[in-house]
Amino acid sequence: MVWCSSCARHVTGHRPYDSQLCCDRCGKVLEDHNFSTEATFVKNAAGQSQLSGNFVRTIQSEYGASRERLMEKAFDDMRQMKNALNIGESDEIVHVAKRFYGIAVARNFTKGRRTEQVQASCLYLACRQKSKPFLLIDFSNYLNINVYELGAVYLQLCQVLYIADESNVLKQVDPSIFLHKFTDRLLPGGNKKVCDTARDILASMKRDWITTGRKPSGLCGAALYISALTHGLKFSKSDIVKIVHICEATLMKRLIEFENTDSGSLTIEDFMARKKELHEGVAANLPNNGPKVSGMNEVLCKHKDTGKPFACGLCRSCYEEFMTISEGLEGGADPPAFQVAERERMVKASAEENSSVSIITAPC
Structure with a gap:
């Protein structure tokens, strides 16, 4: 039985062979597709039964x-x-x-x-x-x-998926997003002071280029270990290693790298005072209304159609993402490549100076 809107009642319907389903009272077409949900069989010329018609895939989806x-x-x-x-x-x-x-x-x-x-x-x-x-x-x-x-x-x-080089999908991971998760594992229930201090230490690592080319697990482990000791919580390196899934040698490398920076030699009071000073300096230099005044008029990020750059040759969204990832350009060490080039330049200048001195003092 099917519903006929013209007769306003359920009717049996009539379907001529390989044709449309029509109302047997008024003749209205009720179904214009020619298939059935039940398999039917007919006899061929040899008297054998065979399936009538063909199976079709579902009409609700393009897939089977x-x-x-x-x-x-x-x-x-x-x-x-x-x-x-x-x-x-x-x-x-x-x-x-x-x-x-x-x-x-x-x-x-x-x-x-x-x-x-x-x-x-x-x-x-x-x-x-x-x-x-x-x-x-x-x-x-x-x-x-x-x-x-x-x-x-x-x-x-x-x-x-053709996204290996797509920066919108596989962009650089900010290590700080893992701090809450690792803190909760180390201290069930969490500890806001430990997490905040670890985030500040991680921000200092960003300014000193320690996070460049390194996995977030080791960075978070080192920051969390230093933060826990700072707040008087006694955890061993093996405890941190189990939480962040790294080996102890990797954790030691990150700790030594942070120790070799200017921030690594500060006390916790000096470290927090320096952090406050840096944040005040960054806030004072942030562009409040409109683009930041600079001599650069070309947008260097991927959003070329935004017109003038907001700051540092970047649009507003890319600049804010850059500040989140890198913690800014102020208060940190020079990039590693610049440091290597500077050391090579100084060695070369020293060698030239020594050679010139030896030529002057050589006997005639």
């Missing part, structure tokens, strides 16, 4: 039923992974990962690879895009596999 089941299972698996890693309560991150996974399936990326590794790579990529404080080693620990094995799948996925 098996593809829909595959995507639903992948969504459930990634949501279970999200819940196990405590990546928030919302499923927004899973929906983003599902779109990445759908593209990977369409490009046959899942063939020859373990499904859970591809799903973990998609979920980690979504975390990177949404600035979630999770590392690739968190997913490898959940899957009980080597982090380099999962990292290889992740890099291949980025190549397949």
Whole structure:
């Protein structure tokens, strides 16, 4: 029985052979598609029964039923992974990962690879895009596999999705987003003072170029270790190593690098006073209304269509992101490349000076 809006009642309907379904009372066309949800059989000339018609894929989606089941299972698996890693309560991150996974399936990326590794790579990529404080080693620990094995799948996925060189997706990770997570692991319930001091130490590392080319785990571990000792909390290096998933040698390298900076030789009182002075200086130099006055009129960032630069040759959004990542240009050491070039210049100048002195003092 089907509903006929013209007769305002349910009717049996009449469908001529391979034609449309019509009302048997008024003749109105009720269905213009010619398929049935039930399989029918007819007899051929030899008297054998055979299936009448052909199977067609679902009309609700452009994909078949098996593809829909595959995507639903992948969504459930990634949501279970999200819940196990405590990546928030919302499923927004899973929906983003599902779109990445759908593209990977369409490009046959899942063939020859373990499904859970591809799903973990998609979920980690979504975390990177949404600035979630999770590392690739968190997913490898959940899957009980080597982090380099999962990292290889992740890099291949980025190549397949054509985002390996896309700065909007794979932009530099700010190490400070991991501090709250590591602090909660070290001190159940969290400690705001320890976290704030660790953030200030990490900001000092940024100004001294220690964070350049280094993974966030070691940086956060060193900052958290120094901050905990500063507040009188006795934690060993092995405690920090277990929290941030690095080896003790890496932690020692980060501590030595911070010790060799000007901030590393200060007491906590001097360090906080210097931090306050730097923040006041940066706030005084920030452009308040309109672009900052400078001799540069060309926009050097990717937003070339913004007109005049806001500050330092960057648009407003890129300038604010630069200040967040680098903590500004003031109060820190020179870049490592500049320091190397300066040392080479000084050695060369000293050698030339010594050679000229030896020529002058040489006997006739």
